Amino acid sequence: MSDLPVVVVGAGPVGLAAAAELVERGQRPLVLEKADRAGAAVVQWHHVRLFSQWSELVDPAAGRLLAGTDWQRPADAEYPTGAEWAAAYLRPLAAALGDRVRFGAEVIGVARRGRDRVVDAGRDTEPLTVHVRLADGGEERITARAVIDASGTWEVPNPLGGDGLPAVGERAAADRISYRVPDLTDEAVRARYAGRHVVVAGSGHSALTALVAFADLAERAPTTRITWLLRRGAVGSTFGGGDADQLPARGALGLRARAAVEAGRIAVVTGFRTERVEGRDLVSDHGQRVSGVDEVVVLTGFRPDLSWLSELRLDLDATLQAPVALAPLIDPNVHSCGTVYPHGVKELSHPESDVYLAGMKSYGRAPTFLAMTGYEQVRSIAAALAGDRASAERVELVLPETGVCGGAGVFDEPAQDQGGGCCGAQAEPQVLTLSVPQGR
Known part of the structure; x- marks a missing residue:
C-alpha cells in the first residue's frame, strides 16, 4: 500500500499542516476539502482575533515549504484575525501544496475496502476506501493507505438546550x-x-x-x-x-x-x-x-460529526468523543488547569489501523484547543506513517498554561x-x- 496516498480530510490549519509534514517525510498526501478554498471555516470567523501570535500559528514544516516560494512570513509577535490567518498563511500554503489539495470534494464516508465494521478478515491487510461527493453532485472512491481526519467541529455547534439537545422551541426561534x-x-x-x-x-x-x-x-x-x-x-x-x-x-x-x-x-x-x-x-x-x-x-462549544466514520473501529471516550487515551488529558470534568500534556500518535491511534482524528476533531467536545497542539499531533502522525517511530513518540511540545479548567462539565x-x-x-x-x- 506504500504507493497509495494518505488522505487528509479538511484544508484548514491542521489539515494543511499534516500535508506539509507528510511531504517533508517523503509521503504522498491528498487533502480533500469540500469548500472551494482553504481555511473555509476560519473565514467564517474572519473578524475574531486569535490569542496566538504568528510564531505559534505557522506549522514548522509548512513554514519550510513556504520558504521556497515568494511567501512573506508575517511578523512573529503579531496577533492575526481569522481573515488574516487565512489570507496570509492558509491560502499560500494550499497553493504551495499544489495538486495535493483538491477542493469541492466532500468526504461522506470511510471504510476498510470491501469490509464493513463487523468483518475481521483482511482488516489488517486491506487499504481504506474514502467515499467522496464532488461539487457537481457526482461521487468518487479513493483508495488510501491512511486517513487523517482534520475536518474540525465548526459545523456542529452545541445547542442552547442545557441537556445537549435543542431546547423546546429553539428550532422555531x-x-x-x-x-x-x-x-x-x-x-x-x-x-x-x-x-x-x-x-x-x-x-x-x-x-x-x-x-x-x-x-x-x-x-x-x-x-x-x-x-x-x-x-x-x-x-x-x-x-x-x-x-x-x-x-x-x-x-x-x-x-x-x-x-x-x-x-x-x-x-x-x-x-x-x-x-x-x-x-x-x-x-x-x-x-x-x-x-x-x-x-x-x-x-x-462544538461537537464532532462522527456519522461518516461509522464503518471504522474507533476507540472514543464515552464522555468527550475524543480518542480514549487523549480524553483524560483534556476532560474538563477532571482536568484542573495548566498545560495539556504533549501528545501524538500514541494517544491518537485507534483499533482501526492508520486512521487518526487530528486537530479540533481529536478533542471531541473538549474546549481550549491551540493550533500548536494540532501541529504537533500531525508531525507525530506523519513520522509514524513514514516509519520513524522514535520521532513519532518523541513529543516535546510545551504549551502555554491556564485556560483549560472549568469546562462544560x-x-x-x-x-x-x-x-x-x-x-x-x-x-x-x-x-x-x-x-x-x-x-x-
Whole structure:
C-alpha cells in the first residue's frame, strides 16, 4: 500500500499542516476539502482575533515549504484575525501544496475496502476506501493507505438546550438565535443587535469575545441590554487566568469581560440550563425565566460529526468523543488547569489501523484547543506513517498554561482550588443569579 496516498480530510490549519509534514517525510498526501478554498471555516470567523501570535500559528514544516516560494512570513509577535490567518498563511500554503489539495470534494464516508465494521478478515491487510461527493453532485472512491481526519467541529455547534439537545422551541426561534460570534463591525449585523435585549449563553473564550464586543456596542447604543447565561453555579474561574495567562491576549480578554460585568454593562445569570424558548422568554429546567429577549447568541462549544466514520473501529471516550487515551488529558470534568500534556500518535491511534482524528476533531467536545497542539499531533502522525517511530513518540511540545479548567462539565459547583494558573484564587459561590447594578 506504500504507493497509495494518505488522505487528509479538511484544508484548514491542521489539515494543511499534516500535508506539509507528510511531504517533508517523503509521503504522498491528498487533502480533500469540500469548500472551494482553504481555511473555509476560519473565514467564517474572519473578524475574531486569535490569542496566538504568528510564531505559534505557522506549522514548522509548512513554514519550510513556504520558504521556497515568494511567501512573506508575517511578523512573529503579531496577533492575526481569522481573515488574516487565512489570507496570509492558509491560502499560500494550499497553493504551495499544489495538486495535493483538491477542493469541492466532500468526504461522506470511510471504510476498510470491501469490509464493513463487523468483518475481521483482511482488516489488517486491506487499504481504506474514502467515499467522496464532488461539487457537481457526482461521487468518487479513493483508495488510501491512511486517513487523517482534520475536518474540525465548526459545523456542529452545541445547542442552547442545557441537556445537549435543542431546547423546546429553539428550532422555531432560529431567526433570533445565532451560534457564532457576530461581527459587530458590520453595519447590518450591528443594527440587528443595537438597542435590543441580547442574551449570550456560554462560558468559553468565544462567549467572552462576544460579551466584550456587545459591551462596547452598549456604550455606543445605551438602550442595548446584555444578559450572560451560565450553566455553572458560579462565575468562578470563567474569566480565566488574567495576568497569569501565558497567552497574554487570552488573559486580557478575560480581564476586559470582567471589567464590563463589574461596570454594570452585563447582567449575569448563573445556574441556568435552558429547557424552553417561549416567545421572548427563556425558561430553565428549574423554572427560572429570562424575559423580553430579542436575540440569543449561543456559544456553548462544538461537537464532532462522527456519522461518516461509522464503518471504522474507533476507540472514543464515552464522555468527550475524543480518542480514549487523549480524553483524560483534556476532560474538563477532571482536568484542573495548566498545560495539556504533549501528545501524538500514541494517544491518537485507534483499533482501526492508520486512521487518526487530528486537530479540533481529536478533542471531541473538549474546549481550549491551540493550533500548536494540532501541529504537533500531525508531525507525530506523519513520522509514524513514514516509519520513524522514535520521532513519532518523541513529543516535546510545551504549551502555554491556564485556560483549560472549568469546562462544560463544571456547571453546578465552582472548580476546586488547585492552586496556580487559572484555578488559583477562586471567587466565592454566587447564589443562582448575579446582577451587577449600574454604576458600580
